Every structure is written in structure tokens, then in C-alpha cells.
Amino acid sequence: MAEEIISKDILQSRLDALKSTIERKQWKYYHIESVQNFIFHLNNFPSERTQYRMAGKLNAYLSLLEERVKKEHDIHELARELYPSIWSISDEYKYGLGFISKPSYLLHLFIWLVLFFILKSSFGTWITCGVIAAIGIVTIVRIRMKIKERKYF
Structure with a gap:
């Protein structure tokens, strides 16, 4: 057929x-x-x-x-x-x-805040801010690349 x-x-x-x-x-x-x-x-x-x-x-x-x-x-x-x-x-x-679902920035912000308070209980403020900033930058760059490539649904 x-x-x-x-x-x-x-x-x-x-x-x-x-x-x-x-x-x-x-x-x-x-x-x-x-x-x-x-x-x-x-x-x-x-x-x-x-x-x-x-x-x-x-x-x-x-x-x-x-x-x-x-x-x-x-x-x-x-x-x-x-x-x-x-x-x-x-x-x-x-x-x-390698498509991703359309990102929800509000959800990412919420996850970063929760992660911030979890890390803050174990580490100092500056270390926590550095870790969160690094994770945030990597995540945002990845998302922006996918959006630029039109690889999202």
C-alpha cells in the first residue's frame, strides 16, 4: 500500500x-x-x-x-x-x-526561589546567590536558544 x-x-x-x-x-x-x-x-x-x-x-x-x-x-x-x-x-x-515545551518563566522563578531557600539553610548567602545565578543563566540561555531555533511546542 x-x-x-x-x-x-x-x-x-x-x-x-x-x-x-x-x-x-x-x-x-x-x-x-x-x-x-x-x-x-x-x-x-x-x-x-x-x-x-x-x-x-x-x-x-x-x-x-x-x-x-x-x-x-x-x-x-x-x-x-x-x-x-x-x-x-x-x-x-x-x-x-530535542524540542521543549514552551517555558513558563513564572514556574522557573518559583523553582529558583524554593531552591534559594533550601540552599540558604546549608550555605552562606553569597554561595547560594552564585549557585542560583549560575543555574538561572544556564537555564535561560538554553531556553532562549530553543526559542530562537523554533524548537518548542
Whole structure:
């Protein structure tokens, strides 16, 4: 059984058509930015078979999204419905190409504060500040590099 080869250009044109029908504020519910990054990096998979498989999954996701957007829907319910599909795609990109989930800086700040107080109980203030600063700088540089490379979902 021969598989239909779906090109990056076809996927991009389908996504562009969807983007024009959806308000920019609502893109996060439909994972538009994630799909855009997945299409951008589609040809980076080392195996051609994986590229075809991921193109098929992206095509199926776009078909589902096109179908559901046309109908009357609750945006939050639809986001929950779409999540398993986007998760399976993002999982492949995470392990295959090193993608990360979109960072929450508030969560990082909270973790750094907790770590600060844990370290402060054992070490001096200056050592603790140095350790937290080093961890923070490495984390921020890593996150910024991934965002610059468009390797996030």
C-alpha cells in the first residue's frame, strides 16, 4: 500500500488558510504556533520514513482542526479534544529533534526561589546567590536558544 506523500508546502498552505480564519488571540487553544514549528522542522528528522509519518500526523491534525473549526464549538472543550493529537506529535519532536515545551518563566522563578531557600539553610548567602545565578543563566540561555531555533511546542 503506497502512502501519499504530503509535502511541507502543502501543510504550510493548509495551516496558513486556518490561521486566516482563526483570531490570533485564540491560536494557543488550537496549538497553531506549535504546528507552525513542527512544519518548519519536518525535514530535520534523519529518517525519511519518520518525516512521512510525521507529515501524515500533521495532515490528520490539520484535517481534524479544519473540520472542528467549521462547526459551532466551545473553544476550551475543543482544546482538550485536540490535546491528545498534538501531544503525540510533540512527543516525536521532543525525542527526535530535542524540542521543549514552551517555558513558563513564572514556574522557573518559583523553582529558583524554593531552591534559594533550601540552599540558604546549608550555605552562606553569597554561595547560594552564585549557585542560583549560575543555574538561572544556564537555564535561560538554553531556553532562549530553543526559542530562537523554533524548537518548542
